[in-house]
Amino acid sequence: MKKIFTNARLVLPNAEQPTQGHLVVKGERIAAADDGKDGESGETIDCKGRLLAPGIVDLGVFAIDKPAFRFGGITRAALMPDQAPILDLPAMIKHNAVEGKPDLWSHPIAAATKGLKGAQLAEIGLMQRSGAKAVATGRQWIADSGIMLRLLQYCKSLDLPLIVHSEDAGLTGDAVATNGETATRLGLASATAAAESVAIARDIALVRETGAHIHFRQVTTAAGLELIRAAKSENLPVTCGITPAHLLLSDIAISDFRTFARLSPPLRSEENRLACVAAVKDGTIDVISSGHDPRGPEDKRLPFAEAAPGMAGAETLLALSFTLVRDDVISTGRLFELLSANPARILGVEAGLLKAGYEADFILIDEDAPWRVDTRKMAAAAGNTPFDGLPVQGRVTAIYKGGRAY
Amino acid sequence: MTSQKTASSQTFPAGSDAFPHRHLLGIAGLQPWEILFLLEEAKQWVDLNKKSSKHADKLDGLTVINAFFENSTRTLLSFEIAGKRMGADVVNMHAAQSSIKKGETLIDTAVTLNAMKADAIVIRHGSSGAVQLIADKVDCPVLNAGDGRHEHPTQALLDALTIQRRRGEISGLTVTICGDVMHSRVARSNIYCLTTLGAKVRVCAPPSLLPADLDRFNVEVFSNFDEALEGSDVVMMLRLQNERMNGDFIPSPREYHYLYGLTRERLQRANDNALVMHPGPMNRGVEIDSEVADDLENSAITEQVEMGVAVRMACLDILTRKSRGVEGWS
Numbered sequence: 001m002k003k004i005f006t007n008a009r010l011v012l013p014n015a016e017q018p019t020q021g022h023l024v025v026k027g028e029r030i031a032a033a034d035d036g037k038d039g040e041s042g043e044t045i046d047c048k049g050r051l052l053a054p055g056i057v058d059l060g061v062f063a064i065d066k067p068a069f070r071f072g073g074i075t076r077a078a079l080m081p082d083q084a085p086i087l088d089l090p091a092m093i094k095h096n097a098v099e100g101k102p103d104l105w106s107h108p109i110a111a112a113t114k115g116l117k118g119a120q121l122a123e124i125g126l127m128q129r130s131g132a133k134a135v136a137t138g139r140q141w142i143a144d145s146g147i148m149l150r151l152l153q154y155c156k157s158l159d160l161p162l163i164v165h166s167e168d169a170g171l172t173g174d175a176v177a178t179n180g181e182t183a184t185r186l187g188l189a190s191a192t193a194a195a196e197s198v199a200i201a202r203d204i205a206l207v208r209e210t211g212a213h214i215h216f217r218q219v220t221t222a223a224g225l226e227l228i229r230a231a232k233s234e235n236l237p238v239t240c241g242i243t244p245a246h247l248l249l250s251d252i253a254i255s256d257f258r259t260f261a262r263l264s265p266p267l268r269s270e271e272n273r274l275a276c277v278a279a280v281k282d283g284t285i286d287v288i289s290s291g292h293d294p295r296g297p298e299d300k301r302l303p304f305a306e307a308a309p310g311m312a313g314a315e316t317l318l319a320l321s322f323t324l325v326r327d328d329v330i331s332t333g334r335l336f337e338l339l340s341a342n343p344a345r346i347l348g349v350e351a352g353l354l355k356a357g358y359e360a361d362f363i364l365i366d367e368d369a370p371w372r373v374d375t376r377k378m379a380a381a382a383g384n385t386p387f388d389g390l391p392v393q394g395r396v397t398a399i400y401k402g403g404r405a406y
Numbered sequence: 407m408t409s410q411k412t413a414s415s416q417t418f419p420a421g422s423d424a425f426p427h428r429h430l431l432g433i434a435g436l437q438p439w440e441i442l443f444l445l446e447e448a449k450q451w452v453d454l455n456k457k458s459s460k461h462a463d464k465l466d467g468l469t470v471i472n473a474f475f476e477n478s479t480r481t482l483l484s485f486e487i488a489g490k491r492m493g494a495d496v497v498n499m500h501a502a503q504s505s506i507k508k509g510e511t512l513i514d515t516a517v518t519l520n521a522m523k524a525d526a527i528v529i530r531h532g533s534s535g536a537v538q539l540i541a542d543k544v545d546c547p548v549l550n551a552g553d554g555r556h557e558h559p560t561q562a563l564l565d566a567l568t569i570q571r572r573r574g575e576i577s578g579l580t581v582t583i584c585g586d587v588m589h590s591r592v593a594r595s596n597i598y599c600l601t602t603l604g605a606k607v608r609v610c611a612p613p614s615l616l617p618a619d620l621d622r623f624n625v626e627v628f629s630n631f632d633e634a635l636e637g638s639d640v641v642m643m644l645r646l647q648n649e650r651m652n653g654d655f656i657p658s659p660r661e662y663h664y665l666y667g668l669t670r671e672r673l674q675r676a677n678d679n680a681l682v683m684h685p686g687p688m689n690r691g692v693e694i695d696s697e698v699a700d701d702l703e704n705s706a707i708t709e710q711v712e713m714g715v716a717v718r719m720a721c722l723d724i725l726t727r728k729s730r731g732v733e734g735w736s
Contacts, residue, residue, distance in 0.1 A: 179617075179618035179619075180618050180619050181618070181619040181622045181623075183617070183618065184594075184617040184618055184619055184620060184623075185434070185594075185623075186534055186535065186556060187534040187553075187554050187555035187556030187557070187591060187594055188534050188535075188554075188555075188556075189555075190617075190618065192618075256538075257534070257535030257538060257539070298511070301511065301513050301539075302511065302512065302539075303512065303531070303533030303534065303535050303536035303539055303554075304533070304534060304535045305533050305534065305535075305554070306533055
């Protein structure tokens with residue numbers, strides 16, 4: 001059955017701005033996405049001038065949370081291995097790969113080491129055979145450089161990307177904030193922001209050695225981004241990501257011991273925040289993801305240092321990212337490279353682009369629809385967002401996975 | 407020993423305008439007159455505490471709960487004595503007895519304490535911000551008796567009262583705070599208190615124990631103790647918080663004493679008759695030599711303890727005025 005989505009503004013690959021046109025879907029795949037001049041026949045759906053963009057591919061979530069993903073326009077989510085139990089066995093990968101289907105595809109990410117302890121390599125090859133599209137160190141940093149080298153060699157041989165958390169644990173210790181006036185005022189254990197660049201510098205040296213693809217899941221400092229920029233200019237296979245929280249908030253947001261703003265890595269200084277925005281603009285940052293980690297009151301209604309890090313980000317990912325377009329930091333086309341095309345490319349899946357032959361995962365968006373972030377009304381499993389009360393613009397009005405509306 | 411000069415020329419707004427806060431969670435954000443008002447009120451209790459009969463009946467029938475989630479002897483005792491001298495029924499809750507050990511959350515505990523209809527709750531907790539978390543959940547005034555490395559407001563007030571009594575004015579004095587500033591709630595509260603009252607505050611610590619961006623707190627930062635001491639009127643030593651250190655922050659107590667220990671010889675660099683203070687308990691021979699600590703002329707360490715009771719009596723009195731229906735405090 002052919003479906004034709006007409007009167008849409010399509011976010012096409014390599015186009016800065018949306019193109020007026022139509023999208024043709026045959027079965028679960030896109031048959032055409034173009035300006036719509038050729039006559040097509042089939043079931044016609046009038047998109048009423050809405051933005052039609054590829055479904056968001058959320059790289060590195062900590063929970064499969066379908067209501068939140070649907071609200072946020074997320075059609076595929078790569079699940080971090082930090083689950084209970086940890087995704088370090090082929091059976092776990094297989095089990096999690098079917099979670100969410102048919103309306104959501106979950107891509108479980110294999111744990112790099114057994115139990116994510118950083119000591120012994122996990123069965124990466126077997127997990128790949130079970131469906132893992134990437135490997136990750138989880139919330140941890142691998143301190144042992146020897147293990148890291150062997151891990152990268154292994155990932156290279158299997159052509160799997162390694163997603164890493166970059167904070168030197170020796171420097172971070174028990175820190176829950178970044179060194180600075182706010183942490184000092186609040187009396188919170190804090191660590192130098194250089195914990196990030198130290199970790200990135202080592203890993204880039206090992207990428208140079210092995211040629212393996214590293215994706216730095218969240219880079220949040222000017223120094224860290226400068227290292228990535230330099231590595232990219234060397235044509236090293238390095239990519240990196242960020243969350244809207246690190247683009248829009250600085251460490252001042254943790255004032256009053258606000259545990260919803262307790263994130264990992266912690267929020268940085270305003271200078272670093274501005275460096276992150278600049279890195280989105282100049283192309284250093286490849287991915288914007290939600291880092292979705294819904295946490296209930298039992299994890300968050302605690303003293304700051306005892307609260308779990310993380311935010312429920314899936315619902316706000318698109319609307320918050322749209323501010324970058326409105327502020328003229330990036331174009332709409334570039335936004336969906338960050339949200340959809342690049343994460344899909346890193347995972348090696350034929351999605352994230354409105355392109356013939358690709359999975360028909362797409363969303364219709366009313367870019368101007370205003371709404372207010374409200375922790376009490378969120379669809380997510382928990383409403384732990386540091387953006388509570390913020391008025392935002394841009395809302396998903398329809399979500400299609402494999403050509404079917406959900 | 408008490409200075410002839412007084413700080414009582416200050417006039418305060420009437421009634422609750424002099425201290426319009428429900429809780430005492432920290433010194434940060436308090437106005438200078440609010441701090442001076444607390445100090446002025448504490449002075450009357452200093453005199454009472456010297457009498458043979460130390461009873462006041464202001465808090466008769468009121469219940470004060472001292473909820474200490476972190477070990478303390480001195481502060482707990484000081485609050486207990488303060489409450490009892492004011493006539494309150496004082497109940498102490500130690501962490502070892504609390505349901506926290508059984509997995510209850512801090513907020514559950516706060517709700518429980520609230521249901522017991524306490525008239526004031528004094529809280530000490532090992533986590534910064536924990537006291538504020540409880541204060542947001544209870545109906546009665548909450549006094550922070552120390553939360554993590556955040557604040558310890560009554561300690562700063564008793565230190566200020568001690569300085570005021572010994573030196574008259576705090577404004578214009580040079581006060582050097584030396585030691586483990588990173589882990590010290592006493593240092594933070596004292597920095598806010600003393601700078602708000604117009605003192606020139608110097609902070610000295612090994613670089614590994616200096617928190618970031620301290621120069622933004624209106625203080626001068628030193629890592630050389632000898633330099634920091636030059637021209638100081640007050641030398642406030644801090645305890646090495648060994649229990650809060652995760653990993654090595656100093657090479658050894660011996661080296662620490664060599665670089666940062668307050669000896670009689672080193673004290674010569676400060677102004678004549680510089681006041682020596684320490685919040686206790688002291689690591690003698692590490693941050694301070696016994697001959698300096700026990701010097702009757704310069705050391706105000708026992709007087710600090712004495713002032714602690716008076717300050718806490720004043721705080722309990724002021725914070726319960728509204729519930730007691732004191733005129734002007736509705």
